[in-house]
Amino acid sequence: MDKRWNIATGLALFTVLYNIGEGIVSLYFGAHDEALTLAGFGVDSFIEVISGLGILAMIARLRRFGDKNRGSFERLALRITGICFYVLVAGLVAGAMFSIWKQQKPETTIARIVVSLLSIAIMRGLAWWKIRIGEELNSASIIADAKCTMVCVYMSVVMLASSVLFEVLHLPYIDAIGMMGLAWFSFKEGQESFEKAKGAVTCCGHC
Template sequence: METTLQAPVDKQWTIATGLALFTVLYNIGEGIVSLYFGTHDEALTLAGFGVDSFIEVVSGLGILAMIARLRRFGSKNRGNFERLALRITGGCFYVLVAGLILGAAFSIWENQKPETTMAGIVVSVLSIAIMRVLAWWKIRTGEQLHSAPIIADAKCTMVCVYMSVVLLASSVLYEWLHLPYIDGAGMLGLAWFAFKEGQESLEKANGVETCCGHC
C-alpha cells in the first residue's frame, strides 16, 4: 500500500526534475542569445533580460539540488534547505534590480539608442509562448508536492513572462518610433518586476516551515 501511495509522489518529483532541467537548459540558451544581441545592438533592455535568464538558471539549479537532496535524505531538515533556496533566488533578483537601475540610468544619461530591437521582439515572443506553459506546469507540480520553492520558482518563471511583455513592448515601440529613453524605460520596467519577485521569495523564505512543515 505504501509503495502504491508513494508512486504518484515519485512521479511528481520526476516531473519537477524535468521542468527544472528544461528551465536551466532553455534559459542558458536564451541568456546567451539575449546578451549577445543586447550588447551587439546596444539594446540594454534585451541584455538585462539575458541576465534575468541566468537568474532563472540559478533558480532551476537550486530546485534540482533540492530534489536530489530530498530523494537521498528524505524530508529531514527540508524546511531549512528550502528556505536557503528561496533566499538565494530572492538575493539574485535584488542584484538584478541594482544592475537594471544602473543600466537604465546610464542609458538615459548617455541618451543611448539601440541599433535595432528586432532580436528583442523575437526573443520576447518565443519566451512568452514557452514560459507561460512552463510556469503553469511548475505551479501545478509544486502545489501537488506542497513545495514552496517549486511554487516560487514557478512564479519566477511567470515574472519572466511579464518581463518578456515589457521587453516586447519596449522593443516594438522603439522599432516603430525610434524615440530616446524607451530602452531605459524598459529596463526600469524589468527592475520593478524583479524587485517584486525578489521581495516575495524572501518573504516566503521566512515562512517556509509553515508552508512545508506538514510534508
C-alpha cells in the same frame, strides 16, 4: 519516489537548459545591438537558472535524505535567489540611468522581439505545468519557481512592448523605460523570495 517528482525534475532541468541558452543569446545580442533591456533580460535568465538548480538540488536531497533539514535548505535557496534579484535591480537601474544620460538607442530591436515572443510562448506553458505539479505535490518551492517563471513572462511582455514602441516612435528613452519595467518586476520577485524565506508563505518541512 512519486512519479510526479520525476516530472518536476524534468521541468526544472528544462528550465535550466533553456534559460542558459536564452541568457547567452540575450547577452550577446544585447551587447552587439547596444540593447540594454535585452542584456538585462539575459541576466534575469541566469537567475531563472539558479531557481531551477535550486529545485533540482531540493529533489536530490529528498531522494537521499527525505525531509530532514529541508526547511533550512529551502530558506537558504530563497535568500540566494532574492539577493540575485536585488543585484539585478541595481544593475538595471544603473543601466537605465546610463542610457538616459547617453541618450543611447539600440541599433535594432529584432533580436529583442524574437527572444520576447519565444519566451512568452514557452515560459507561459512551462509555468502552468510547474504550478500544476507543485499543487499536486503540495510543494511551495515548486510553486515559487513557477511564479519566478511567470515573472519571466511578464518581463518578456515589457520587453516586447518597449521594442514595438521604439520601432514606432524611435525615442532614446524607451529602452531605459523598458529596463525600469524589468527592474520593478525583479524587485517584486526578490521581495517575495525573502518573504518566503521568513516562512510567511512556505510550507517548509512538510511540502
